[in-house]
Amino acid sequence: MNSPIQAPSFPLVLGLNTFGDVTNDAEDRPLSHAQTLRNVVEQGVFAEQVGVDFFGIGEHHTSDWPTPAADVVLAAIAARTSRIHVGSAVTVLSSDDPVRVFQRFSTLNAISSGRAEVILGRGSSIDSFPLFGYDLADYEELFEEKINLFAELRKGGPVTWSGNTRASLNNQDVVPHAEFGPFPTWIGVGGSPQSVVRAAHYGFALMLAIIGGSPSRFAPFSRLFHQALDKFGRAPLPVGVHSPGHVADTDEKAREDFWPRYLQVITHVAKTRGFAIPTRESFMSEVGPRGALYVGSPETVAQKIAANLTALDASRFDLKYGMGGLSHEALMRNIELYGTQVIPRVRELMGAKELAG
Amino acid sequence: MVGASVNWVKSGPMGTEMTERAVAGGPVHRIGVLGAGHVGPVFARIAIDAGYRVAIAASGDPEKIALVTQVVMPGAEARWAADAVADADLVVLAMPLHKFVTFDPSVLAHRLVIDAMNYWPAADGVLELFQERRHSSSEVVQRRLAGATVIKSLNHIGYQDLEDARRPAGSPERRAIGVAGDDAGAAKIVAELVERLGYDAVLLGDLSAGRILEPGGPVFGALLARPDFELAVGARAA
Numbered sequence: 001m002n003s004p005i006q007a008p009s010f011p012l013v014l015g016l017n018t019f020g021d022v023t024n025d026a027e028d029r030p031l032s033h034a035q036t037l038r039n040v041v042e043q044g045v046f047a048e049q050v051g052v053d054f055f056g057i058g059e060h061h062t063s064d065w066p067t068p069a070a071d072v073v074l075a076a077i078a079a080r081t082s083r084i085h086v087g088s089a090v091t092v093l094s095s096d097d098p099v100r101v102f103q104r105f106s107t108l109n110a111i112s113s114g115r116a117e118v119i120l121g122r123g124s125s126i127d128s129f130p131l132f133g134y135d136l137a138d139y140e141e142l143f144e145e146k147i148n149l150f151a152e153l154r155k156g157g158p159v160t161w162s163g164n165t166r167a168s169l170n171n172q173d174v175v176p177h178a179e180f181g182p183f184p185t186w187i188g189v190g191g192s193p194q195s196v197v198r199a200a201h202y203g204f205a206l207m208l209a210i211i212g213g214s215p216s217r218f219a220p221f222s223r224l225f226h227q228a229l230d231k232f233g234r235a236p237l238p239v240g241v242h243s244p245g246h247v248a249d250t251d252e253k254a255r256e257d258f259w260p261r262y263l264q265v266i267t268h269v270a271k272t273r274g275f276a277i278p279t280r281e282s283f284m285s286e287v288g289p290r291g292a293l294y295v296g297s298p299e300t301v302a303q304k305i306a307a308n309l310t311a312l313d314a315s316r317f318d319l320k321y322g323m324g325g326l327s328h329e330a331l332m333r334n335i336e337l338y339g340t341q342v343i344p345r346v347r348e349l350m351g352a353k354e355l356a357g
Numbered sequence: 358m359v360g361a362s363v364n365w366v367k368s369g370p371m372g373t374e375m376t377e378r379a380v381a382g383g384p385v386h387r388i389g390v391l392g393a394g395h396v397g398p399v400f401a402r403i404a405i406d407a408g409y410r411v412a413i414a415a416s417g418d419p420e421k422i423a424l425v426t427q428v429v430m431p432g433a434e435a436r437w438a439a440d441a442v443a444d445a446d447l448v449v450l451a452m453p454l455h456k457f458v459t460f461d462p463s464v465l466a467h468r469l470v471i472d473a474m475n476y477w478p479a480a481d482g483v484l485e486l487f488q489e490r491r492h493s494s495s496e497v498v499q500r501r502l503a504g505a506t507v508i509k510s511l512n513h514i515g516y517q518d519l520e521d522a523r524r525p526a527g528s529p530e531r532r533a534i535g536v537a538g539d540d541a542g543a544a545k546i547v548a549e550l551v552e553r554l555g556y557d558a559v560l561l562g563d564l565s566a567g568r569i570l571e572p573g574g575p576v577f578g579a580l581l582a583r584p585d586f587e588l589a590v591g592a593r594a595a
Contacts (some may be wrong), residue, residue: 136482213517276578
């Protein structure tokens, strides 16, 4: 039997994630990709102003989510902010080059004076595979090898590495060098316990991507992560939760804003992602206390975040805000309410101190 | 791998026994789960909860999934694939389909097998074996596992719902899971398992009828009570 492992204590971190969901104008017409991206920069800058700890952008390659170059957008946000952490949510490492990922985020880390983070994913949204000429059947080998190389690069110093998925490196210096040691790296995990063990193996923090169903079913993953870190002789690392949602002034307004957009987006991606087309009943179940969506008033959302962070022994929550077709103004209001009301309320509920620095 | 052959020899002519059991509807006590990704561990957990003995295997050394097994599915035994199925009354295939393509079919000879896998090119890549769409994916699985009895079931419910959506028999919230197979007796055994796990089993007929459970179909990913489920699958429901 393993001895019980003391739950580690980390500062509470409350962030926002976006996929750069295309926003609509006042006449409900889609804005251009260019305007959408400029709006994302404004949203990131605003997030810092209202007290959000982290702003992340997920890599996607479709017309609905025009954020294949998230790190460029993050650099623009970093140049206009001074406190908020900026990072990917996620970087699809399987179809990228770990050397390039390291270079880009090490550059972002330099520009932001140490505020860069990277969340690596195996990619459940798989549009990047055909785009870059990768075979989906190889995704496991791709992810395993590339994460191995990324872990080497992140340590700093010359790297010697060989594998099947890219050219070998022989005592290679990869720049820019880190200023303050390795930047925080997380692995985004959907539902595979072996991915949890892999995160622990490499000493990366664990980000649970909970986008449907009951959040509490992830509690064994949190325990597994702590036990695996212990088994590998690693220091404790934090667990975070990423989930979609929308905050508005009242529960009803949040639901009515969000539901038609959610129905449209999920219906659109259902074919390729294998989701069922939501019904009003399934939506209300996801919005309820046992579901994965954080849609409601600041109080409703704060209560749900606090309850699930406690249940999952997690210290970080990233709300994936936005849903294709919502307006920039609705998203800005969401960010404002999240920063000024949800975050302080979650801290109060969890008895957490303000995050220093 | 050798262990499996030894077990087969020890336990006699399993082929005959299994065929008889399938026809007679004999009880299932031991379940072998092949695949420890998204679906396998959740299935293992609810099967243990329902009173079954469960062995689980990923590809390769069971040591690799020992910790996962201990923490996420306490009570299950991590084993090599051949050992996990060697003394199982029923085997659940929960591996990604691209791994099935290279899986040694002889390991499953004379076994009662639930095919919980899906052919889903957008997520799994294009697999030549499953590209001809005249047959359901489970018919292709059955053809490859000649000698096994393949039943399609448990593939259409999301792994994220499989545990939480269970309800006792008679509950108004109880959901339905489809069961399709060419061997009616074997389908009935699987239906009993489904019922015991916490779902209403809906028998759909032969493996070709199982196509209605595939990705893109009317029940894939949806959580439906029996009347809605039967309505969704139409006149096919038996």
